[in-house]
Amino acid sequence: MALPIYASPLQRVWHYAFRIICGLIFFFLVFPIAVIIPLSFNSQDFFTFTPEMLALDPEGYSLKHYVDFFTNPDWQQAMWNSLSIAPMATLVSVSLGTLAAVGLSQSHVPFKRLIMAILISPMIVPLIISAAGMYFFFSRIGLQGTYWGVVLAHAILGIPFVIITVTATLVGFDNSLTRAAASMGAGPMRTFFKVQLPLILPGVISGALFAFITSFDEVVVVIFVGSAGQQTLPWQMFTGLREQISPTILAVATLMVGLSILLLATLEIMRRRNERLRGMSPV
């Protein structure tokens, strides 16, 4: 992208114009997320910058919305519901998903395309359709409005992500390693846990993060399948945004942005580790 020394004036103009355009698009991507962070420290119940805030007057800022979030029983209950549903859903989708991904990556799998299409389908089907379908089924088997109902529904939604990330990691996996382990007397379980799993761990972890965020961020299915006892954080935000819009939502949103930064950082570390391991292993 460097500008050559012989560039014509028009090329120079375009070179900088292009960078400005890209800069504006990056601004468009990040600005809406960035703007809610200062707004969440508003000392008024407004969704906009007050004159005090613009003057950087400490009076204009406060932690009251955060205090509200951490003391309001509704929000606290919602947070605990989210934190108890998401990890369990992640556990279910990662364990079943990794197993299936290992099976799918073997060389001779009959109906591979069809199976793959079925396993990816929860990502493709519009959420409202999944939600309505699962509502009927879960009420028939008595899981509607229960903790386990929501966990299973969220596990289903997270599975495509686990399948995609783990199969992607398995593409680079050298199968002679498992054969070597087997030839030295390790059973299938031992081979999987001692040889294969450590090598595909980055893929499994990124799949887990995807599954976690899918559940942690999900509204439509939980509204249908869950009941008031499973009101999660996004659900609470959704009702809040639709009915009495309270600035506490901005505090929650800021905390959730913090969480996504955390997840993003973990994922980046995983990716680097994966690249390093790939570089080391013989191709």
Next chain:
Amino acid sequence: MTSQATDISSLDMRGGVPLKQSLARALRRQKIRALLLIAPLLVFIVIGFLMPIGSMLFRSVENSVVQDTLPRTVEAMQAWDEHSGELPPEEVYAALVADLQIADENRTALTVARRMNFEAAGYTTMVRRALRAIDDWDAAVDGPFREQMIDIHRGWGELETWVGLKTYSSTLTPGYYLSAVDYTMVSGSVEPLPDNRSIHVMLFWRTAWMSGLICFLALLLGYPVAFMLANVKERYANLLLILVLLPFWTSLLVRTSAWKVLLQDQGVINQLLVWVGLVADDNRLAMINNKFGVIIAMTHILLPFMILPLYSVMKTIPPTYVRAAKSLGANDWTAFWRVYFPQSVPGIGAGAILVFIMAVGYYITPELVGGPSGMFISNRIAHQWNVSGNWGLVGALGTILLVAVLVLYWVYDKVVGIDNVKLG
């Protein structure tokens, strides 16, 4: 070569099993092992996801409620010709009274009334009034019932009531699909619904064109960014990529609430415009609860899904091609348009289909920033579910939406391949 092949096939393994057979057995065992690993998840998805959706969609044609609740009436109506222009004979009324008395005891009478009310208003009132009156009637002595029923509610004496009831008495019905495309057959023949009740075709159409526009805007904004990411030094690309991945990982609700905050009448953008003086204070721009709000918020939310596939394709385009084109005399534009752009088309296909598939199924964002004029078909489905409880129509609308998405999914599979989906 041939003789060698014969040699191998005639080789025997330990125990006298031919090699070919033994290899086939090993392959079979391998296949079974792979399937056993996949089986738990496959069973889980099929039972917990595909079958529920299938049975929900079956509700779009299922219509046994009239038949189940009013079996005698349905049977008696067989003999009556609804095109004769005459009311059904006394037997039909007597059968209806008998059916309603039983249905009242089983508490199913209002279910059938509600079912008929989806097609034409009035049935609920008619059934309610009838139930109140017939409670202490005796089928053997109190007849004939025809005039008495008409006295209870004149609807029972109107031809349309009976034609509708007969039309919707079959156990399978195309009726929900007809309503899903704004038609009705309540009068015995297929007719378009009156304009004030025709909303679905318009909503399908709106969902399609707005998703298309969002897809186009995402491409317009995503292409330069992906191009830049693919052509700067890797160190910078990794840093800039974080700016794309951060919104990608941020909660959908957070991004939607951010837009709600930005676009409100008293929101940040209007505040800024008023402060700059572009907009008068009493004439703030209406950017929320309309189509504009949905388009801008969804473009922002789906933009990473456009950039990432574009970037992964552009990364693989060798820069030497463009240089070669320029050395052969092409100017910047020709080199880009004739050499670079065609190679990036697979990325455009992947990103565009992905964004479009995701957009047509959107519910949350249109619900929160769309208002009535920015509503998508998913919102209508949710409305039919929550407010009307018309599950057959939910099934019919859902099937149409699902078929559209599956066709796109199939195209996506042809263009990109499901195994090539990349995330992050």
